[in-house]
Amino acid sequence: MPRLKILFATPECFPFAKAGGLGDVAGALPLALAARGHDVRIVLPRYRSTRKIESQALSGALGIPFGTAHTVWAGVRRADLMSTRQGQPAVPLYLLEHDNYFDRGGIYNDEHGSFGDDLERFSFFSRGAIELCRYLGFQPDVIHVHDWPTSLIPVYLDTIDRYTPMGRAATVLTIHNMGYQGWFPRADLPKTGLGWDSGALSSLEMHGQLNLLKGALVHSTIVSTVSPRYANEIQTKDGGEGLEALVRARGSDVVGILNGIDDAAWNPETDPFLAAPFSWQRLEGKRACKAALQRELGLPERPDVPLIGMVSRLVGQKGIDLVAEALGGLLQQDLQIAVLGSGESWAEDLFSRVARSTDRFRIWVGMNEGLAHRIEAGADLFLMPSRYEPCGLNQMYSQRYGTLPIVRSVGGLDDTVESGVTGFKFDEASPDALLATVGWSLDVYRNDPGRFHAMQITSMQKHMGWSYAARQYEALYRLAAGRRRSRL
Ligand code: ADP
Numbered sequence: 363m364p365r366l367k368i369l370f371a372t373p374e375c376f377p378f379a380k381a382g383g384l385g386d387v388a389g390a391l392p393l394a395l396a397a398r399g400h401d402v403r404i405v406l407p408r409y410r411s412t413r414k415i416e417s418q419a420l421s422g423a424l425g426i427p428f429g430t431a432h433t434v435w436a437g438v439r440r441a442d443l444m445s446t447r448q449g450q451p452a453v454p455l456y457l458l459e460h461d462n463y464f465d466r467g468g469i470y471n472d473e474h475g476s477f478g479d480d481l482e483r484f485s486f487f488s489r490g491a492i493e494l495c496r497y498l499g500f501q502p503d504v505i506h507v508h509d510w511p512t513s514l515i516p517v518y519l520d521t522i523d524r525y526t527p528m529g530r531a532a533t534v535l536t537i538h539n540m541g542y543q544g545w546f547p548r549a550d551l552p553k554t555g556l557g558w559d560s561g562a563l564s565s566l567e568m569h570g571q572l573n574l575l576k577g578a579l580v581h582s583t584i585v586s587t588v589s590p591r592y593a594n595e596i597q598t599k600d601g602g603e604g605l606e607a608l609v610r611a612r613g614s615d616v617v618g619i620l621n622g623i624d625d626a627a628w629n630p631e632t633d634p635f636l637a638a639p640f641s642w643q644r645l646e647g648k649r650a651c652k653a654a655l656q657r658e659l660g661l662p663e664r665p666d667v668p669l670i671g672m673v674s675r676l677v678g679q680k681g682i683d684l685v686a687e688a689l690g691g692l693l694q695q696d697l698q699i700a701v702l703g704s705g706e707s708w709a710e711d712l713f714s715r716v717a718r719s720t721d722r723f724r725i726w727v728g729m730n731e732g733l734a735h736r737i738e739a740g741a742d743l744f745l746m747p748s749r750y751e752p753c754g755l756n757q758m759y760s761q762r763y764g765t766l767p768i769v770r771s772v773g774g775l776d777d778t779v780e781s782g783v784t785g786f787k788f789d790e791a792s793p794d795a796l797l798a799t800v801g802w803s804l805d806v807y808r809n810d811p812g813r814f815h816a817m818q819i820t821s822m823q824k825h826m827g828w829s830y831a832a833r834q835y836e837a838l839y840r841l842a843a844g845r846r847r848s849r850l
């Protein structure tokens with residue numbers, strides 16, 4: 363099979379820039395594709411956080427035409443995304459540099475809140491990603507775009523004459539989260555560089571505003587999302603967030619491919635963040651990790667008490683309101699809860715207050731990669747009661763670390779957790795259902811340790827690496843490229 367040329371256009375890429383799971387996906391899937399022999403290149407904005415990467419400036423600036431008479435200039439730097447596996451190829455990563463847009467204290471927001479110029483910033487990036495291909499003389503078979511920040515790429519390719527030669531590239535849109543669609547005022551269309559007479563307006567317009575994800579849903583050759591169940595959910599009123607009819611209209615062009623995990627970075631046998639290594643054959647190290655976590659967070663150091671972990675953006679999607687409502691009931695029991703997260707201030711404040719009032723509950727507010735690993739390793743159970751969850755990675759990290767996930771049966775959580783076998787599931791989005799299922803997991807933990815142990819072993823032995831998903835993406839890319847060619 364001929365190797366594919368793939369441009370991976372993403373607003374996040376671990377370890378350089380990450381706000382959530384998209385960062386993890388973009389930091390691992392390209393490597394898995396390169397390991398299969400493909401010519402993959404990543405393009406990422408040069409955020410402040412990426413300055414720590416060793417990179418070389420490429421000669422000459424990249425001129426990005428905006429509107430009729432307006433060119434914005436970008437610097438281009440080249441770096442490498444290294445594989446965590448020995449002997450596997452690195453992936454070239456191109457950073458588009460424009461300090462006014464990207465030299466900021468965060469990807470989508472900083473400590474003062476969200477930025478007001480996302481449409482300009484990500485129009486610039488999307489258009490820059492296409493211009494980069496021209497600049498490099500790289501004609502991709504497929505441009506793989508992710509979520510609303512890169513959604514203008516398929517729109518530009520289809521509707522701007524200058525890009526007709528590049529239009530030979532098929533586009534694959536992956537929707538990681540329908541809850542974020544990129545809504546902007548209609549009057550701001552000129553900020554995208556698209557004219558009022560352009561054919562793009564009708565595909566972007568929705569309820570009198572611009573919706574970037576909608577544009578990509580119309581113009582992408584193929585649409586994917588990050589679990590089979592979520593691929594069904596986004597066709598319904600509950601999961602489609604207003605775009606369900608359009609998703610349904612794309613019929614079999616919409617597919618769900620379950621995310622993998624980087625099982626080298628998330629490997630309890632080699633994880634450098636942990637107090638002690640462990641594996642399914644030798645679980646003693648996990649007990650040392652639990653004690654170390656209790657010490658680190660100031661929880662009483664008790665090996666017997668069930669410790670429940672959470673690592674999460676503290677937002678409605680993740681069901682934190684359910685946790686907040688159930689918290690009183692949870693803390694009446696002899697257990698410990700360790701939360702790492704940041705997000706809505708009411709939740710940060712509430713959880714911080716609770717932590718000051720009891721030694722059963724601790725929260726660490728902010729992003730902390732090492733602590734995320736230590737919670738996955740040191741906890742016995744992991745709580746993820748999401749209202750919706752396109753895929754979810756933490757439940758898989760938990761399984762790999764023998765920490766049984768307690769999840770709501772939605773999206774990728776439903777696809778990855780087998781209730782009573784590799785975790786505990788509940789259906790109803792209510793504090794009572796959450797409490798009942800936590801109660802079930804505690805009962806198994808306390809009264810049936812043999813079964814708990816067997817569930818841990820089954821979870822830890824599951825194959826969750828990226829190789830399977832990479833093969834599915836490869837098939838999807840070939841399908842998209844073939845379809846594109848037949849249209850030309
Ligand atoms: P989402 O992308 O919706 O936030 P996922 O489960 O797909 O959910 O991925 C979340 C990723 O972000 C995981 O790698 C998780 O460990 C990480 N993460 C979330 N919050 C934090 C935090 N406060 N500190 C460190 N890592 C975090």
Ligand code: GLC
Pocket residue numbers: 382383384387538539588621751752753754755774
């Ligand atoms: C999104 C989703 C999450 C998914 C991640 C990576 O942020 O909320 O469920 O795992 O993207 O695809």
